[in-house]
Amino acid sequence: MGHGDLKPEVYPSAAYIPVGIGGKRASHEPRPLNIHTHTHTHTLHPPWTIQESREAALTRVGAPEGRTKEQAADNFQIFLQSIPENDIIIYSDGSKLDSGQTGGGFVGFQANSQILRHSFPLGPNKEVFDAEAEAARAGLEAAAAHPTAQRASNLWICLDNLEVAIHLLSSTTGSSQAVFEEFRTLADTWPTRRRLPQTERGSIRIRWVPGHADIPGNEAADQAAKEGANKTPSSSLPWSYAALKRHTKSHDFLKAQTHWQSAAPQAYQDLEITTFPRRPEELKLPHPLLGRILAARSKHGDFADYHERFNHQDAHLSCRCGTRKSPIHFIFCQIAKRKAPRFPGNLSEVIPFLLGTPKGAIQLAAWFSETQFFEDICPRRPPS
Incomplete structure (x- = not known):
């Protein structure tokens, strides 16, 4: 049996920073926080509660497990053909615009016909993860209330966010806890819905879909989610845990950048050294070479002045x-020029590159090693 033939089982509900370089400075300050947030607790599910393993959850939702996107898309198309005609399939998705506005959307199919489509805005206080969870919950609720649900045994929720997929019928201590709890509560009521005599009780099934793989239902959900993000919510929604975490991190980063711009030594300002990235690649250099580069940046070292x-x-x-x-x-040493090629380019560009960027620092360190510049050419003390 191939991956596309899997029918997942139903899971029961139950910094030293200043040496860094580069990066674009933010063009605006973070907006003021609305302190109205969703309730979030890391102890919602006690540690002694039996939990589904991640491996089991990945298998349950049909995770890629090493397959390429093309292989996963082909397997999913084959899998769709195995779903009974009367079952309802909901494709859900979330979207976030460059402006920060988020939204969700879903479409529903039964017997090869579209029976549901909806999009909704979530405003700027959510992340894509939250929008995906909201869309799945809304799709489940709409499908369960649809008149033709009485003819469907199972309801399939298909989405391309793997992390959301594995938590929809499992427990989570992450963002959108309340939404996942509501989803599980709704899922529990599906077997008790009103149904035709020949219709089985069935259950809610979750299936991962490879995104942007020309799967019509998923593409339709993606378009609905974008439409939702372009709408304006009627009122401000609470901050999600993920959005608040992202905003706080961004706020701290911008504050650090602002402080650095005023407090950085003039030598660092001349080289346009900022506090980004947090872990620049040059920190991996051997300490003696890194020390030489930091000395050149700060002008505190074995220099005449x-x-x-x-x-x-x-x-x-x-x-x-x-x-x-x-x-x-x-750059100017005549002995070094004879021993190794000089760095190409104008000095006004070469020096900031070598001393002011991680990539340049790595190249400079390699040149120092090749020429033995500080050991043979320009040592702290000349040979006796």
């Missing part, structure tokens, strides 16, 4: 080439 400033009587102020040591002497 630095030694004279602090009256270091025993310091050697010149390179072996006879030139005074400086943070960017490696």
